[in-house]
Amino acid sequence: xxxxxxxxxxxxxxxxxxxxxxxxxxxxxxxxxxxxxxxxxxxxxxxxxxxxxxxxxxxxxxxxxxxxxxxxxxxxxxxxxxxxxxxxxxxxxxxxxxxxxxxxxxxxxxxxx
Amino acid sequence: xxxxxxxxxxxxxxxxxxxxxxxxxxxxxxxxxxxxxxxxxxxxxxxxxxxxxxxxxxxxxxxxxxxxxxxxxxxxxxxxxxxxxxxxxxxxxxxxxxxxxxxxxxxxxxxxxxxxxxxxxxxxxxxxxxxxxxxxxxxxxxxxxxxxxxxxxxxxxxxxxxxxxxxxxxxxxxxxxxxxxxxxxxxxxxxxxxxxxxxxxxxxxxxxxxxxxxxxxxxxxxxxxxxxxxxxxxxxxxxxxxxxxxxxxxxxxxxxxxxxxxxxxxxxxxxxxxxxxxxxxxxxxxxxxxxxxxxxxxxxxxxxxxxxxxxxxxxxxxxxxxxxxxxxxxxxxxxxxxxxxxxxxxxxxxxxxxxxxxxxxxxxxxxxxxxxxxxxxxxxxxxxxxxxxxxxxxxxxxxxxxxxxxxxxxxxxxxxxxxxxxxxxxxxxxxxxxxxxxxxxxxxxxxxxxxxxxxxxxxxxxxxxxxxxxxxxxxxxxxxxxxxxxxxxxxxxxxxxxxxxxxxxxxxxxxxxxxxxxxxxxxxxxxxxxxxxxxxxxxxxxxxxxxxxxxxxxxxxxxxxxxxxxxxxxxxxxxxxxxxxxxxxxxxxxxxxxxxxxxxxxxxxxxxxxxxxxxxxxxxxxxxxxxxxxxxxxxxxxxxxxxxxxxxxxxxxxxxxxxxxxxxxxxxxxxxxxxxxxxxxxxxxxx
Numbered sequence: 001x002x003x004x005x006x007x008x009x010x011x012x013x014x015x016x017x018x019x020x021x022x023x024x025x026x027x028x029x030x031x032x033x034x035x036x037x038x039x040x041x042x043x044x045x046x047x048x049x050x051x052x053x054x055x056x057x058x059x060x061x062x063x064x065x066x067x068x069x070x071x072x073x074x075x076x077x078x079x080x081x082x083x084x085x086x087x088x089x090x091x092x093x094x095x096x097x098x099x100x101x102x103x104x105x106x107x108x109x110x111x112x113x
Numbered sequence: 114x115x116x117x118x119x120x121x122x123x124x125x126x127x128x129x130x131x132x133x134x135x136x137x138x139x140x141x142x143x144x145x146x147x148x149x150x151x152x153x154x155x156x157x158x159x160x161x162x163x164x165x166x167x168x169x170x171x172x173x174x175x176x177x178x179x180x181x182x183x184x185x186x187x188x189x190x191x192x193x194x195x196x197x198x199x200x201x202x203x204x205x206x207x208x209x210x211x212x213x214x215x216x217x218x219x220x221x222x223x224x225x226x227x228x229x230x231x232x233x234x235x236x237x238x239x240x241x242x243x244x245x246x247x248x249x250x251x252x253x254x255x256x257x258x259x260x261x262x263x264x265x266x267x268x269x270x271x272x273x274x275x276x277x278x279x280x281x282x283x284x285x286x287x288x289x290x291x292x293x294x295x296x297x298x299x300x301x302x303x304x305x306x307x308x309x310x311x312x313x314x315x316x317x318x319x320x321x322x323x324x325x326x327x328x329x330x331x332x333x334x335x336x337x338x339x340x341x342x343x344x345x346x347x348x349x350x351x352x353x354x355x356x357x358x359x360x361x362x363x364x365x366x367x368x369x370x371x372x373x374x375x376x377x378x379x380x381x382x383x384x385x386x387x388x389x390x391x392x393x394x395x396x397x398x399x400x401x402x403x404x405x406x407x408x409x410x411x412x413x414x415x416x417x418x419x420x421x422x423x424x425x426x427x428x429x430x431x432x433x434x435x436x437x438x439x440x441x442x443x444x445x446x447x448x449x450x451x452x453x454x455x456x457x458x459x460x461x462x463x464x465x466x467x468x469x470x471x472x473x474x475x476x477x478x479x480x481x482x483x484x485x486x487x488x489x490x491x492x493x494x495x496x497x498x499x500x501x502x503x504x505x506x507x508x509x510x511x512x513x514x515x516x517x518x519x520x521x522x523x524x525x526x527x528x529x530x531x532x533x534x535x536x537x538x539x540x541x542x543x544x545x546x547x548x549x550x551x552x553x554x555x556x557x558x559x560x561x562x563x564x565x566x567x568x569x570x571x572x573x574x575x576x577x578x579x580x581x582x583x584x585x586x587x588x589x590x591x592x593x594x595x596x597x598x599x600x601x602x603x604x605x606x607x608x609x610x611x612x613x614x615x616x617x618x619x620x621x622x623x624x625x626x627x628x629x630x631x632x633x634x635x636x637x638x639x640x641x642x643x644x645x646x647x648x649x650x651x652x653x654x655x656x657x658x659x660x661x662x663x664x665x666x667x668x669x670x671x672x673x674x675x676x677x678x679x680x681x682x683x684x685x686x687x688x689x690x691x692x693x694x695x696x697x698x699x700x701x702x703x704x705x706x707x708x709x710x711x712x713x714x715x716x717x718x719x720x721x722x723x724x725x726x727x728x729x730x731x732x733x734x735x736x737x738x739x740x741x742x743x744x745x746x747x748x749x750x751x752x753x754x755x756x757x758x759x760x761x762x763x764x765x766x767x768x769x770x771x772x773x774x775x776x777x778x779x780x781x782x783x784x785x786x787x788x789x790x791x792x793x794x795x796x797x798x799x800x
Contacts, residue, residue, distance in 0.1 A: 022200040054254070054357050055200045061258060089297035089350075090357050091364030095258070 003031045011041045011109045013102075017048040020056030029059050033066070040072035041109040045102060047078030057092045064095050073097075073113075077105035122148050124195050129176050135184045136191030140437065142230025142343070143204060143252050149195035150252060152204070154228065155188055155430060156401040158218055159210040162190040165225050167203040167249060170235060170356075174225075177207070203235055203249035204228070208400050214390065217403035217412045225249075227341060227396035229405075229434060232441075233359060234321040234341045240280060240294060240348030241324055241332060241652050248323060248340060248395060251356065255445045257363045262371050264449050267312055269487060269512065269553040269629060270689040273677055274377065275311040276561055277634035278335065278656070279319060279349045285657040292351040296358075296365040303372050305663075309637055309670075310677030313375040315452055317562055319362070320378075321346050322386050324652075326393055331582060331650040335562070337454065338386030338420070340395050342438045345446075366447050375449035377487060378442060382424055382435050383458035383494065389414045389421035397424075404430050407465055415465050417458050419495030426459045432473045435459075440482045450487025452514070457494040460505055467498060471505055478507035489514065489556055502546035509550040512629065515543060518557045523570065523593035526559075526618055528739045528790065531715045537703055540722055542627035544691040551690050555628035559619050560636055563589070565646045567636035570594045571615035572601060577644030580651065588647030601644060611790060617672055617763040617770060618737065618792050624680045625724075625735050625794065627688065637673035638662035668767030675771040679760060682774060683733050683796065685726040692724070700725055704736075708749040719744055719787075729755045732797035738787040746793070747784045755797040756780065764788025774798070 001024035004015040012035050020028065035042060044060075060076070067074045076098045079087070087093035099105045124132035136151045144151045152164055161179065168175040180190040205227060210220035225247065227234065232253025236246045283290045283298035290298040299314075306314065321341035324332045336346065350358035366376050385405075387398050390413070397405035407415040407423040414422045425431050442448040453459060460471040477483060492504035492513045501516045518539045525532035538545055542552025560567045565576075574596045578588045597611040616639065623630045634640070635658045642648050648656045663670055680686050685700070692700030703711035704721035712719060721736040729752030736746045743764075751757045756779035760772050764787070774796055787793045 022198050053200065053355060054360070057357075057360075058254070058256065085291070086352050086355060086357065089292060089295075089300070089364065090352055090360035091258075091367060092360075 001028060003028055005031065005035065008106065009110065011043055011106060013043045013045060015045040015048070019051040020049055020059070021051065021053040022055040025055045025059045029062075032059075032063055036063070036066045036070060036072065038070050038072070040067060040070060042067055042072060042074045043102075043105045043109055044074070044076050045078060046076055046080075046083070047102075049080070049083065052083050052086070057087065057090065061092055061095060073109055075099065075105040075109055077102050119147050121146075121193075126181065128178055128181075131176060131178060132195040133178070134193045136193045138186040138189035138191045140230070141189075141434075142228055142232065143250065145199050145252065146193060149193045150197050150199060150202070151191065151193050153189055153191040154206055154208075154400065156190075156208060156210070157188050157404045157430070158401060159188075159190075159208045159220065161209040163207040163222070164192065164194070165205045165207060166194070166197070168198070168201065170201055170203055171246065199252040199254075203251055205249055206400065215412045217408045219394065219398050219402045221394060221399055224394050224399050226394070226399045229341070229396050229400065230343055230437070231341050232343050233356060234344045234347065235356060237321075237323060237325070237348050238353040238356075243325060253343075253359055257360060259367055259447065262367050264447050264485075265312070265370055265373050265375055266485065267373075267375055268689070270687045272313045272375070272629045273311045273680065274313045274315050274556065274629060274631040275306060275309070275634060276315045276317070276631055278317040278562065279346075280652070281656045282634055282658055284652070285654065285659050287660040288658070289660065294349075295351040296349055296361045297351045300365045300368050303368060303374070306374060307372060309674055310681060311632065312373055313377055313449070314369065315377040315379060315631065317379045318381055319346050319349060320344065320380070323395070324348065326386055327650070328391070329582070332652050333386070333650070334652050334656065335649040337381050337649070338384075338388075339381050340386045342382075342434065343441055363446055370447065377450035377452055377489065378448055379452045379454055380439075381454040382426060383455040384418035384420045384422050384424055387422060389416070392421060401430070404428055407461070407463060417461065417465060417494050417496035417498075418455055423458060423465070425463055426473050427462050427468065427471060432476060435473060436476055436480065439477065443482055443486055448486065450489060452489040452491065454491055455494040456490035456492055456504065457498040457500050458496070460500070461498075465496065469505075474505050474511070475507060478510035487512065492516070502543075506550060506554065509554060512554045512556055514561070515546070515555040515557055515628065517546060518543060518555065518626075518628070519559055519561075520593060522559050522619070522622055525720070525737075525739055526615060526622065527593060527595045528718050528741065533711070533717045533720050534713045536622070537711070537720060537722065540622070540626045541692050541701060552627040553629065553689055556631050557623055557626050557628040558631040558633070559623055560633040561631065562633065563647070565592055565594055565644075566633060566640050566642050567616050567619055568612070568639040568641045569644055569646070570619070571612045572596055572641065573644040574600060575644070576646040577601075578647055580645060580655065581647060582650070588645075592646060613669065614763045614790055616669060618739070618790065620673055620676050621735065621761055621763065621792050621794060622737065624676045625686060625733065627686065627692065630680070632673075634658060635662070638670045639666040668770070671767065672771050675773060676761070679774070679794075679796070683724070683726070683731050685724045685731055685733060698725070702749070704746075704749060706744050706746050708747055719746075721746055723749055725752065726797070729753050730797055730799045734795040734797075735792060736785070736787050737792045739790060741789050743786055743788045745784050745786050748780070748782070748795070752797050754799055756800045757795040758798050759785070759793065759795050761792065761794035762788075764791035
């Protein structure tokens with residue numbers, strides 16, 4: 001699993017590549033937790049995530065709660081159909097703002113609140 | 114001050130490359146503890162136990178760790194294993210002890226057994242797909258985010274129950290859902306439940322079972338052969354292959370609750386999926402046969418369930434499992450109630466004798482965690498015990514599937530002799546059966562998963578179960594059904610019309626009776642099982658709901674929806690007490706074709722009843738003519754300042770069979786013709 005983090009203006013864009021499962025979650029979690037600050041605007045680019053296990057979904061929900069607690073915003077972009085289906089049917093999707101393309105997600109995060 | 118680090122984070126033993134320490138005997142099962150997992154398994158007669166771990170899901174065993182003798186507390190093997198990944202690890206047990214069937218012992222350490230307390234089970238991730246994969250225990254996570262959604266807490270008397278099978282409900286291609294046959298698919302069909310107006314789904318078993326375990330190539334389709342009482346059925350989850358059945362089922366419950374619909378589970382504590390001595394050894398038999406099962410003195414299985422074995426419900430070990438199981442489903446899954454399959458077995462002692470005060474039932478009745486959930490008994494068993502009306506109820510804590518209601522209603526509706534008095538009892542919520550408990554003790558039903566569907570009840574004189582592969586021997590022989598002239602499907606318009614009326618009469622009787630009405634999945638749209646009254650083994654169209662029926666039988670569906678809405682609109686139908694029949698202000702008055710003159714005679718086939726509302730408005734008059742000829746009923750005068758409005762006439766063609774109350778004009782007549790095998794319903798409204 002590769003984690004690429006870059007700043008685009010106020011938005012922290014995190015690109016994930018590979019499989020988000022029980023073996024990769026601890027490292028990803030550590031990297032992402034380091035990005036959570038007051039009012040953070042976080043965009044997770046999931047376009048290159050091929051597979052996500054229960055551990056991955058739990059990581060996302062836990063991250064969402066942390067961002068929420070700090071008054072920030074979290075947006076997911078590029079969920080594959082199977083991952084979106086899994087998230088929908090298990091109820092995880094309801095917590096997230098999810099968009100198809102990177103620019104859609106950027107627009108939402110860059111919009112004045 | 115920060116968190117103090119726990120002392121028991123530190124291993125005391127190192128075996129086969131794994132860090133261990135003595136575990137805690139309770140709770141049984143596999144529990145996450147700081148740094149590791151606590152494994153605990155109880156067996157009164159085992160001599161040794163080995164934990165088998167699979168760290169790659171579906172892969173070979175990674176390690177087998179015998180429980181060191183000094184890790185045993187009493188008869189419980191308990192051990193903490195550190196450094197395991199709780200999300201992926203699978204496990205099982207080898208249990209050693211005597212192989213002595215005559216003495217009730219069937220230990221066989223060559224078999225890796227399921228944990229009876231496993232929170233999830235792998236091996237059958239997709240329903241019905243043939244596989245030799247072993248069933249393995251997994252760890253569960255209880256971290257679901259309910260977002261404050263709570264159980265609706267609907268009072269018993271307000272319930273309209275819908276009994277359903279998770280897979281059958283949406284498996285048919287015509288269901289149009291994205292995830293057919295699953296918890297997710299059911300969730301997509303919540304709008305149908307809301308439109309019908311039901312506020313409680315009773316799910317046929319959703320605990321893990323092995324649909325492939327039958328000795329031949331048939332399926333245990335319905336799923337009454339439980340293998341894991343704490344694990345939701347993975348094959349019912351579209352996310353089963355990801356092992357996320359726990360989350361998917363919780364999300365279903367959460368969404369149902371958010372829509373005001375409760376969830377009752379059909380739980381099968383009378384037997385397990387292991388069958389008799391010819392059945393597979395999956396868990397209980399290999400761990401502690403003599404404790405888990407009721408055995409005869411020669412070690413053979415007692416069979417009060419009709420399925421080969423009988424769970425030893427009043428053995429302390431089994432009692433604690435049942436209680437813990439229900440605790441888990443209530444506290445972790447927010448389940449609203451339980452329907453106990455063949456519940457009379459829960460009142461038998463370890464020898465099978467019937468107990469006056471069964472410890473298990475008493476425990477459940479007075480348990481604080483279960484205090485707000487509905488407890489419903491199927492108050493009979495296959496050993497000849499029939500306890501409808503006298504199931505041990507502990508001040509009304511247990512309600513019952515009222516089998517007497519079903520039988521009387523069918524006979525009356527069919528036009529049998531001598532049923533009027535009995536069915537009048539049923540309408541009142543069966544006060545003779547439940548004199549102290551009130552009508553909430555009575556779950557009223559005319560059809561349920563056992564037996565004919567409503568459409569088949571009035572299309573078949575006899576069961577047609579040949580496809581079940583038992584030469585038509587299985588299933589009930591006495592169905593009190595009637596084919597209306599021709600056995601099975603017909604194009605004869607008169608017969609079809611009669612069947613339509615019979616279905617409507619049935620629904621009307623059910624929804625105008627006090628007690629808790631229960632509908633069977635699909636009856637609202639005329640679902641047929643082609644005369645099969647026991648399709649427990651078919652994963653096919655015979656058991657699936659064909660959603661095209663919503664169009665084909667749109668008129669019946671409309672009638673059912675309107676009728677449920679009528680029950681909602683008339684509180685007098687749902688009061689939690691039995692009605693008074695005497696005094697100046699009776700709650701119910703029975704009539705015949707003449708007011709105040711009910712015909713109780715053997716030959717009578719007409720019954721009218723008038724539910725009187727305190728305010729007058731909202732009172733309901735219903736005239737049932739189950740005779741094959743029409744009869745004129747002289748109507749009782751409407752309540753003071755009110756007029757009768759006719760909402761139901763099952764002799765009329767749709768949409769005249771149901772006129773919504775707000776559209777129904779006041780009735781100007783003092784009498785009404787009730788057609789052959791038809792019923793009429795009037796509602797009082799202020800003039």
